[in-house]
Amino acid sequence: MKKFICGLLGFAAISLTSCDYHDPNADKFGNDSASGWVQFESNGATYASVPQGTKSTITASIPVSIKSIDIIDLNGNATVNNPVNEGLTVYYTVEDIDGSSSFINIPGSVYVPKGELSANITFTVPASAQVSCSQFRVTLTSTSNANVTVGFEDNDIATHDFVVGAYDLSSMVGTYNALLDGEDQYQCNVTLGAEANSLIVSNIYGIDASSQTTIYVNEDGSVTWPDYESNFLLTNGNTPIYVEGNDGVSTCLNGGTLSLNFRLRSATTLYANNSLVLTKQ
Template sequence: MNKLYLYTLFVFSFITLVSCDINNPNEDKFEDDPESGWIYFERGTTSVPYSETATIPLTLTAPVNLNGLDVTYMVEAVDNSSVVPASVVGTFTQEDAIIEGELEGSLDINLSDIEEGVCYEIKVTILDTNNGSVDVGLDQNEEEGATVYLTEHYLSTGVFPDEFNGVSYYNEDPIYSFQPTLTPVEGEDNVYEIDTAWGVDFLPTLSSSLDALPYPATLTINNDGSVLIEGSADYATGGEGYYNACDQTITYTLTQSYLTDNTITFDVILTGI
């Protein structure tokens, strides 16, 4: 009886081990090759004011990056875009797009020959890397909730408006319209002093018991199209958002410490005129 029991236990254990191997063909893959992984774009779009270079963030999923990663990519004009200069489109390789020891990096897209004042849209596609263990993207979007590693990125760039109209929102409802003044900071690219980031009378419009506060700030549009708001008053605790070059809009969310509930935030959209 004991022999039969031991034999049955042995057979069951063997079947279990074989089944695990069948169901997990990639088990221990990273242990065998710690540089195995995927490279992809963190997001699908970037929009920036005209500049000579635009930066698109990259991410590597491998456990380690021992020697740095060169990335080959293709730039194409989008069909409905203005005529993109020949020097901008084509296939390029950027050395050390992700430097040794890092898992995040970027592609620096050359826009130096683009005509300032015209809105362009281009598509950037990751093609290959210099490491055969690194795959380009992984689209698992066939299953709901599955991870998508983007290999295509749409970049737009155009003229920055001289003037804007602003609308401030609370709980997604438009509350107050205003016209801010954005003054370029000397010696800085795409950095502006904004006299009022939400409109001087925004708070009294919410409630007559609130003070009229302008929310002065420094507004920075980064090379990846993200927007940073740095308040220059005690209550103006800053915010962040994004820029759309072709729509000529700046969208951001502001935090504050003026109200009793300092977790309340306000959304603002500036539209070029």
């Protein structure tokens, strides 16, 4: 199911003229001085998790940026072409990926104040909808000005996913399929830790099933780590090796997923960064 919604963004570009000026918009966006493109600020997904049974609503936002290509002079030197706010309508769709987004209350328009270069497509998720997991995709489709496109050449970030779900630490307990750095596959077990909001991940690196690594899952789904000396992994010769965590995120999609970023280290040596995706069986 798709829902078509329009949002409002403001945009214009600075127009410079001189005998040495080379117009980078020529044959790309036409001669309109308000030329350029719109895109999301980053690829990927935004996550929002809340404690089950919450009585409040949450507000989530997806940043949208207005861009304009650099000004290039005859010597090939680039100058950033900063747009100024005039007014522009941007159209987008909302598509369900997992579950239903029918509960979302989206105002349908967003305005970039004068002098600003970005705005947020903002919506609220009522407490009644925060008891299951859903994922939807927002896709920028067109604008009200033919000379302002959605994306441009290598700058084409036209979609952004949003995941909202209930936070329930107990539901994360179980056996997971592990994929390390997109190559190595094995299994990990996840159990509740003794500390508040903590989980224990066994066999996090796939070489010691008896190892136990602590992570903390915050109510927004983000993962944090204790000091590396609290996460002993194994002994290499006489040298203790630890797991030093960077960040991570948990979602309730596909029965539960943990994405963890960490590296191994000793007291004096740092090893390569690792990316681990755990998908619940």
